[in-house]
Amino acid sequence: MQIIVKKIWHRDADRIGLFFKHDSATISQLKQLKGMYSQSLRCWYFDYNLENYKLINQTFNDLVIDNPKETKTQPLAGLTISRDLPAIAKSELQLDSAPVLHNPEHITNTNSLAPNMRLELLPNLGKYWVFKMQYYQHISKQLLATKGVYWNANYKVYMALRHENVQKLVEKILDTPAFFPENDYYKNETIFQGESIVLKPHLEDLKWMEVYMPPYLVLREKIKRFSMARYSTIKDCYLLPAAPTVYDAMTMQFEPHKILINNRLPKGYLLKQNLPNRKQLDLRKTKEQLFNQVPDGAHEYITLMVDTILALNYSSSTMRTYTSSFLKFLRDHQFRDPHTITQKEIVKYLASLMERGLSASSGHSMVNALLFYYQQIEHQKGFELKLPRPKTEKKLPAVLTMEECLQLFRAVDNPKHKLLLLIGYGAGLRVSEIVTLEWRDILFTEHKIHIKNAKGKKDRMVMLPYSIVNSLELYKKLYEPNKYVFEGQFAGEPYSTGSARSVMRQALKKSGLEKRATVHTLRHSFATHLLESGTDIRYIQKFLGHASIKTTTIYTHVSKMASDKILSPLDRLVDENNKKKLSD
The missing domain is CATH 1.10.443.10 (Intergrase catalytic core)
Structure with missing residues (x-):
């Protein structure tokens, strides 16, 4: 079994990469050596050091060193691997000739960019491999000049046709052997001739569309990959944003299966603005994370709190802080109705938290959450917590020179x-x-x-x-x-x-x-x-x-x-004593 040994850049560090055709015996040996597998680079790897190379060399006989350099290298017990990692090439970003202090950027000349391209292989999209990388102008031009490769501007990724010839050309340009999985070509996709995916409007919220899938696992797994997909148990369908980019992605994803997209959406239903923005996604994600922690007994109170926070247009971080603190309060009171908890009980509870060593910032969050709930939701206008606020620790900020x-x-x-x-x-x-x-x-x-x-x-x-x-x-x-x-x-x-x-x-x-x-x-x-x-x-x-x-x-x-000009009293005392000695 021939194994190609190559220096790679993975997870922000140099690694020893091992590339070979799938072999169960070799994989078993690598597992015993505590090797790790990279899904993105499709190779096994070890930390880049002399001990690991010796271990690999002793275990495997047929090792092939990939393109060793003759200059600027550091020998590693017979394995010569380049140490020079590429930085910003001058052709990629022309920099000012300003003094270093005013423009702290630098240029490093390099030959191979492969170790530092931050290549990442993403899940397949229909008949295409999808990958992303750090931008390098000349590499990008070579990729886009290759038949079967194009740039998807919507998702900022490269898409390569899952074909053997395309695989060889792209891996050569990227200088990364075995980057794509072997025999993962689109012709192997399962055909669902005569089946259809039905799209209907979601009348409860017109920003979404209902997607009815045929009962096949491979198709349902694909629709689950969409980042904003939600499943409706009541309607037995998936919900996706009613946006043109989502529709285009669906068409591309299911094209290799020869499945029909039966679009029953009214004309003009798909709108660009239906794609949720960052704030919407952030709030929804925060809300879902919070409600995953909420038992049935507290659901009513947490729902009231979250809805009030949303109505007041508070940020997701405020929602997370207030709700988490209030949830702890309910949990410590066995999820009693907050209306039945007296103010004396609340004060006693806060005192017990401080006694247990709760940090000042957590104490403030708890007080703020309780004031918010009882004033804004219970509408107890006279509700106040007349107790000293937990004293905040005066910590100096960390500063770099x-x-x-x-x-x-x-x-x-x-x-x-x-x-x-x-x-x-x-x-x-x-x-x-x-x-x-x-x-x-x-x-x-x-x-x-x-x-x-x-x-x-x-x-x-x-x-x-x-x-x-x-x-x-x-x-x-x-x-x-x-x-x-x-x-x-x-x-x-x-x-x-x-x-x-x-x-x-x-x-x-x-x-x-x-x-x-x-x-x-x-x-x-x-x-x-x-x-x-x-x-x-x-x-x-x-x-x-x-x-x-x-x-x-x-x-x-x-x-x-x-502060640098202030002299310690001890130093002044020593200086005066030294002066007296000299005068004596």
């Missing part, structure tokens, strides 16, 4: 990820403000960014750093995003906050910095560095969007500007 920020930015290769962190630091934005930033809100001529509907439903104007204007404009030409500056997996959807936090974690790890930091640390660093440069604290308050100046003054405690 300017040199550490520079070190962090230099460690990021991906242009999209780099700009995400640069804007977060350069404008002092929250992570939610970064990912929901729209192109229309970047005022290039005024060098400002208009932050809309931020925390507390407030707008504000912040600075657009001069040093990244050119990079932003070039990035826009390369990625061609439509609405959001940092688009997510699907067109029209913003990057998730989880992905942004992951970018920061990986950058921190790659930079070698020892400090614990998050995306919000960049915002703290922005404020601290402005203060150290002599900026008036009231301007900083406006940039950060703080309602009270007290919130902003915390940065005076971490600023080096004044």
